[in-house]
Amino acid sequence: AAGVIQSPRHLIKEKRETATLKCYPIPRHDTVYWYQQGPGQDPQFLISFYEKMQSDKGSIPDRFSAQQFSDYHSELNMSSLELGDSALYFCASSLVGSTEGTQYFGPGTRLLVL
Amino acid sequence: AQRVTQPEKLLSVFKGAPVELKCNYSYSGSPELFWYVQYSRQRLQLLLRHISRESIKGFTADLNKGETSFHLKKPFAQEEDSAMYYCALSAYNQGGKLIFGQGTELSVKP
Numbered sequence: 001a002a003g004v005i006q007s008p009r010h011l012i013k014e015k016r017e018t019a020t021l022k023c024y025p026i027p028r029h030d031t032v033y034w035y036q037q038g039p040g041q042d043p044q045f046l047i048s049f050y051e052k053m054q055s056d057k058g059s060i061p062d063r064f065s066a067q068q069f070s071d072y073h074s075e076l077n078m079s080s081l082e083l084g085d086s087a088l089y090f091c092a093s094s095l096v097g098s099t100e101g102t103q104y105f106g107p108g109t110r111l112l113v114l
Numbered sequence: 115a116q117r118v119t120q121p122e123k124l125l126s127v128f129k130g131a132p133v134e135l136k137c138n139y140s141y142s143g144s145p146e147l148f149w150y151v152q153y154s155r156q157r158l159q160l161l162l163r164h165i166s167r168e169s170i171k172g173f174t175a176d177l178n179k180g181e182t183s184f185h186l187k188k189p190f191a192q193e194e195d196s197a198m199y200y201c202a203l204s205a206y207n208q209g210g211k212l213i214f215g216q217g218t219e220l221s222v223k224p
Contacts, residue, residue: 003157033211042200042214043158056211090158094210102148103204103212105158 002026004093004106012112013081021076021109025093031055032074033103034066035090043090049074050096081113116141118203120215127191128223135186135218137175137201145203147177147184148212152198161199162186171195191222 005024013019025032031050035043045058049068060066063081068074078085088110092103117140127133139145147164161170164177164184175186184201201215 031210035212042216043212045211045213048211058211092158092212096210102160102163103210104160105150107157 004091004104006089006091006106006109008109009107010110010112012114014114015081015083017081017113019078019081019111021078021089021091021111023074023076023091023093023106025072025074025091026104029093029095029104030072031094031096032068032072033092033094034060034074034076035092037088037090037108038084039087046076078111083113086111086113116145116203116205116213118201118213118215120199120201120218122218123216124219124221126221126223129193130190133186133188133191133195133220133222135199135201135220137184137186137215139182139184139201139203141182141203141205143205145205147175148202148204149173149175149184149186150200150202150214152200152217154197158200191220193222193224196220196222 007022033048034046037043046060047066048056052068063079066076088108090108091106094103119138149161150158151161152158162175173188200217202212
């Protein structure tokens with residue numbers, strides 16, 4: 001079965017640069033979630049989208065923005081990168097209203113800011 | 115405030131021994147509880163959800179609302195169970211985001 005796809009898998013950027021992370025949800029899933037997992041930390045919720053509209057917002061810095069497109073894929077844009085942004089960024093998708101509602105995770109994008 | 119607590123950062127057992135990974139939560143409503151597992155260099159995978167009341171790979175977890183706990187148990191640990199285990203809470207009235215515990219690394223020694 002198709003899983004959540006994230007690209008790129010690894011990304012190295014310099015401070016103050018910009019990065020764009022992409023997430024392709026499981027087909028027919030209508031909700032996308034973004035999480036950030038710092039070294040040795042638990043995943044922290046950043047932002048979510050349902051049917052292309054932002055549905056919830058967590059501890060996402062103002063330097064970050066995200067959107068969900070008409071094909072349901074989502075992009076997380078990160079500007080003015082800081083050393084502390086180095087982390088594993090997970091995307092998850094789900095089908096709201098289904099009997100499951102389970103979130104399925106992608107493999108993550110590992111971002112290193114130098 | 116909503117919170118998930120996993121008190122043990124590392125749990126080391128021998129193969130064949132029973133395992134219990136502890137999870138406590140605080141939430142004012144009726145949460146949905148999950149256990150996710152992350153094997154080395156792999157993505158987070160759903161292991162259990164409390165409403166399913168099923169056993170996956172020999173693991174079970176019972177929601178105890180009185181003690182606000184959702185401990186993960188397995189009677190006989192296997193080496194392939196070695197992984198990072200995250201307990202998570204979902205609040206449907208808040209968009210369904212997951213709130214994770216700090217994770218417990220389970221190491222099963224031969």
